Every structure is written in C-alpha cells, then in structure tokens.
Amino acid sequence: MHRNHRMVAGAKVLAALVSLVVVAVIGIAWHTYRSASAGITKSEALAGEPASTGSDQNILIMGLDSRRDQHGQPLPPDIYDALHAGNEDSADGDSDALIVVHLPAGGGPATAISIPRDDYVDLAGCPTSDCRGKIKEAYSYAYQRVMAGHGSAGSQPNPTVLQGQDATAKEQAAREAGRKAEISTVKSLLQIPIDHFIEVTLAGFFQLARVVEPITVCLSADTSDRYYSGADFHKGVQQISATQALAFVRQRRDPDDAAFTDLDRSRRQQAFIVSVVSAMRRGGTLSDPAKLHALLGVAKQNVAVDAGFDFDEFIRNALAFPNRPVTLYTLPVTGFGQLSNGAYVNFIDIPTIRSIVHNLVGADSSATPSTSSPTPAAQPDSGAQSTTGAVALDVVNASGRQGEAANVQMLLATGKFSEGKVSTADSTTETSTIAYGAGAKVAATELADQYDITATASDSVDRNTVRLTVGTDYSRFDQTRGFTPESSTTTAAAPVTTVPATGTGTQQPAVTNLSRMTADGIPCVK
Incomplete structure (x- = not known):
C-alpha cells in the first residue's frame, strides 16, 4: 500500500x-x-x-x-x-x-x-x-x-x-x-x-x-x-x-x-x-x-x-x-x-x-547567458543593493514553531543578507519585529517595508546587522517569502553561471x- x-x-x-x-x-x-x-x-x-x-x-x-x-x-x-x-x-x-x-x-x-x-x-x-x-x-x-x-x-x-x-x-x-x-x-x-x-x-x-x-x-x-x-x-x-x-x-x-x-x-x-x-x-x-x-x-x-x-x-x-x-x-x-x-x-x-x-x-537567437567554469558551491548574488548584501541577518524564533528561525533565515540570506545568528526566544511574542545596528538602516528598512513591519534602531544589535524576531504572526512570511513581489522587477538581475546538464x-x-x-x-x- x-x-x-x-x-x-x-x-x-x-x-x-x-x-x-x-x-x-x-x-x-x-x-x-x-x-x-x-x-x-x-x-x-x-x-x-x-x-x-x-x-x-x-x-x-x-x-x-x-x-x-x-x-x-x-x-x-x-x-x-x-x-x-x-x-x-x-x-x-x-x-x-x-x-x-x-x-x-x-x-x-x-x-x-x-x-x-x-x-x-x-x-x-x-x-x-x-x-x-x-x-x-x-x-x-x-x-x-x-x-x-x-x-x-x-x-x-x-x-x-x-x-x-x-x-x-x-x-x-x-x-x-x-x-x-x-x-x-x-x-x-x-x-x-x-x-x-x-x-x-x-x-x-x-x-x-x-x-x-x-x-x-x-x-x-x-x-x-x-x-x-x-x-x-x-x-x-x-x-x-x-x-x-x-x-x-x-x-x-x-x-x-x-x-x-x-x-x-x-x-x-x-x-x-x-x-x-x-x-x-x-x-x-x-x-x-x-x-x-x-x-x-x-x-x-x-x-x-x-x-x-x-x-x-x-x-x-x-x-x-x-x-x-x-x-x-x-x-x-x-x-x-x-x-x-x-x-x-x-x-x-x-x-x-x-x-x-x-x-x-531574444531577437538574436544566438544570444545565451554567458558560460563560464562551473562553481557549484557559489551562491549567486540575489540582486539586492550592495548596502543590503553586506548586512548580516540574525533571526530570533519567538513564534513557538520549531525551526521557524532557520527557515526564515534560509529564505532571506541568499545574497540580500548574509547569514547571521539563529536563536530561540525565552517566550513567544505575537508580533514580528525588526531591529538594526549601525550601518544597517537601508537593509532593515527594505526588509520592514517588504513585510509591513516597523524597523527600529537598537544599540543592542551589532554593526551592519539586522535582527528579525519572528512572532506568532509568522504566516506573513509565507505571503512574500524570497522578496518576489512585482515591485522586485526593478531590482537588478544577478549573474548566473551556465553549466552543462x-x-x-x-x-x-x-x-x-x-x-x-x-x-x-x-x-x-x-
């Protein structure tokens, strides 16, 4: 069966x-x-x-x-x-x-x-x-x-x-x-x-x-x-x-x-x-x-x-x-x-x-993406501004759902952010929040706008770091995961390596x- x-x-x-x-x-x-x-x-x-x-x-x-x-x-x-x-x-x-x-x-x-x-x-x-x-x-x-x-x-x-x-x-x-x-x-x-x-x-x-x-x-x-x-x-x-x-x-x-x-x-x-x-x-x-x-x-x-x-x-x-x-x-x-x-x-x-x-x-049928030596281990730039790609993303799980912090970080730390620390809060919180350290305001604001969350400056967050605390409203991340709404069409395309299948x-x-x-x-x- x-x-x-x-x-x-x-x-x-x-x-x-x-x-x-x-x-x-x-x-x-x-x-x-x-x-x-x-x-x-x-x-x-x-x-x-x-x-x-x-x-x-x-x-x-x-x-x-x-x-x-x-x-x-x-x-x-x-x-x-x-x-x-x-x-x-x-x-x-x-x-x-x-x-x-x-x-x-x-x-x-x-x-x-x-x-x-x-x-x-x-x-x-x-x-x-x-x-x-x-x-x-x-x-x-x-x-x-x-x-x-x-x-x-x-x-x-x-x-x-x-x-x-x-x-x-x-x-x-x-x-x-x-x-x-x-x-x-x-x-x-x-x-x-x-x-x-x-x-x-x-x-x-x-x-x-x-x-x-x-x-x-x-x-x-x-x-x-x-x-x-x-x-x-x-x-x-x-x-x-x-x-x-x-x-x-x-x-x-x-x-x-x-x-x-x-x-x-x-x-x-x-x-x-x-x-x-x-x-x-x-x-x-x-x-x-x-x-x-x-x-x-x-x-x-x-x-x-x-x-x-x-x-x-x-x-x-x-x-x-x-x-x-x-x-x-x-x-x-x-x-x-x-x-x-x-x-x-x-x-x-x-x-x-x-x-x-x-x-x-395209009109030129011979036009194909540039081919170079394959580098399977490399992750392509996801197309965000350089000010975002240089920022680390810390994720705190306050949702009560096991593994949610790791899931969210995996979705977001693909070139738009580098991977920071993942941790679990002592207690759950209803609303997700964003805090950022010095040098990370642009990245934090972009993330906050994407998920309709308020971004707040904090001395407790490391420099060039954004801390996302995921609350019990984690379902909001299912709606716009990966920064893929229509507004992303203005973002530059990332370089991609073409390799033999x-x-x-x-x-x-x-x-x-x-x-x-x-x-x-x-x-x-x-």
Whole structure:
C-alpha cells in the first residue's frame, strides 16, 4: 500500500516528458490525416492575448497531472496498471511540467526552457488578492474552483448552471479556467508573450513512449530508488521500455546520494525527450502511416491546443523538428524551503529568471547567458543593493514553531543578507519585529517595508546587522517569502553561471546554476 501511494505521488512528473516530440507528432500526423484534426480539443484560453512581434513563436507546453483524458473520461485499465498511478481520482490536476519552446523566425535553432514545478510565485486566477504557491498549482486551483461551482477568475460564480452541466461540459469549463490561470502565471513570471500552447495529459506521454520504445538513455553512475520510484539503473548507456522510463523520469531520490533534487529530475525529463527524438529519427515513426494514425488517436484523447494554433503554418516547424537543433535549459533556484503549511517549495530570484529567459528568447537567437567554469558551491548574488548584501541577518524564533528561525533565515540570506545568528526566544511574542545596528538602516528598512513591519534602531544589535524576531504572526512570511513581489522587477538581475546538464562530480549542476543540454546525442545525466 505504501509503495503504491509513493508511486502515485511520484508519477506526477510524467507530464510533458515528451511534449516537444508531441509538438512534432501532432503536426505531422495532421499533415497526413488532415480531416481528423477536428477531434483535437481547441481552447480559447489565449483569446485576445498579445502575441510576439515578428514571426518568432513562444509555445507553452503544459503537462497535466490528470488520470483522465481530455474529455474527463477514465483511462483504459491497462494504462493505470502500467503507470502504477492510481485511478481516475488520484491526481490533483497540477500542471506538473512546464516548458516554454521558442521557435525563432526562419527555422533557426529551437530553445526549450523548463520551469521547475515547485517555484514559489504569485498565482493568477486566485479568489483572493494575494495568492502565492507553487507555479504548477495555478492550474489546479482554478480547475478546482470551477468544479466546486465557484466560477473562474474574472467571472461571476454560477453554481446552478455548473450543477446543470453534464460531466464533460463541466470538465471542459474547469480545464479552460486552469489553462487561463497557468498561462497567465507563466506570462507574469517570465514577462514574455505566449503565442500558442499545447496541453498533454499523462496518458498521452506514456502512449507515445510505448510507440517509440525501446528508448536509449545514459546515466553517469549506478543509481536506485526502489521504494519511491522503482528506479534501478546501472551506469552507462542502456535501453529501457516505456514502463521502465517511468522510473527513469520520476526518480529524485537515491539512498546513496543525498544531493538528488527535483531539478535533477527535470534534467532526466529533458534527457528522455532527447532520447525519444533520437528514437523517432532511427525508428521511422514519422514515416509509418499506421503509427502516425495511432498517435493522432492519442492526440485526440489527450491533447488540447489553443484555437489559434494553425497546423498549416506550424507544419513547417513540425516536419523539421526531429532534425532541428534544440537546446534545453533548466532555470535555476536560489534554494529550497518549507512553508508554515508544511509544503516544500523552490525560492527564486525573479529579476534573474526574467533576464535569463529574455536573453534566451531574444531577437538574436544566438544570444545565451554567458558560460563560464562551473562553481557549484557559489551562491549567486540575489540582486539586492550592495548596502543590503553586506548586512548580516540574525533571526530570533519567538513564534513557538520549531525551526521557524532557520527557515526564515534560509529564505532571506541568499545574497540580500548574509547569514547571521539563529536563536530561540525565552517566550513567544505575537508580533514580528525588526531591529538594526549601525550601518544597517537601508537593509532593515527594505526588509520592514517588504513585510509591513516597523524597523527600529537598537544599540543592542551589532554593526551592519539586522535582527528579525519572528512572532506568532509568522504566516506573513509565507505571503512574500524570497522578496518576489512585482515591485522586485526593478531590482537588478544577478549573474548566473551556465553549466552543462551532463556535468558529474564537482562539475555537476548546482541548483543555482542554469543548466544547458543539447539534443545532438544521448545525454548522460545524473
């Protein structure tokens, strides 16, 4: 029972494993069977949204953690058995994989940017004015509100109408709300237009993987995770089945490697995408009418695209995709943390993320962040003024909640402050406070403004030091942790090191690095 529960939870990351390949397959299959394209779900989620200037295109691939097809129907029993992913009610509807694909005008090299699914951001489509969470949750929050009869963002709830809808119509209304919320959240974070989107459900990826198996992958070392994901692989190049691929892309733990993270799993997903592209090149899938017809059937049941998605226009890119140069990036984080509700999240520096993405999708398709020798141990500057970065942050826990001081310091001491002392107060206090020593007024004021706390000068605080006392109102830090509100857009971006996604040992990517993978071979990953 425990194993099945763990496998259900881990299977969420399967979404969008082969999204880039699906982009090609849909276009190619439609090119062969044009009359059948009407069966693919069309969405108005992008209606009225601004597009890119010129002929460049940004396509958002959303991998939906759903155990149902696009029409809300349960999957075939054999797929549930193969996925070890529970039944039709097991998933929470998160968009568990988000990849922005940039296709420059003129058929230049494509760029794919993976957004870590647990990045802590402002969510669009929430019922409250201040709503933050994991970026993947924007879809499920909006989806669940509609399913509960509360309407979607920007609309008036009409429970009577929703209750009168049939199951399929209600499912489509909920998914449409989810798409709008997820797309808006990604656009707000990255500050780029989204021209088109493709949404693929869990079953679509697995069925595509079954068509192109066996799939060749490569690992830099022996690894196993038999309890959670079922992974058990040896070092080097090996061929795996679609079922084995589930463990390959789900693994984020190894008893012998405590440094395994969710970003490593993202790089596994990218390696799998590259391997599937390679398999399609070798296996003739794109020229086999029977396989194309089967894949089009998969698309009808498991794929949605925006209503403006023009297959005639897109076919030129799709036909060339398997042979088109593709570079895949995984965006960095500043660190990991736990919220007061127990959720573990990634904290990010928004100005840095936007700078990276704007460079990657800029008018000059060759523009990429500067690459230098990897320095995994280094923490990047988070973008605050130098007067802030030179200040130590002491945190006193007066909340009565064990570990809260360490949590808050970890979130804030990422370049904006250096780590100071952590201590526990003799008694709890209701209200959080800030005191500062000589030379720390600017930093203290910035912190106080961020969290709506009064900053007071104090002779008892060391020079160039801010002392934050966390009270029982610690939940305020969940709302704005990491200095990531919209006001932070004026802060300078921090320098980020770009490293190969295939680095090993001391050269393996740190979570603060931007990792880069090319699709010109079988990548060997952690």
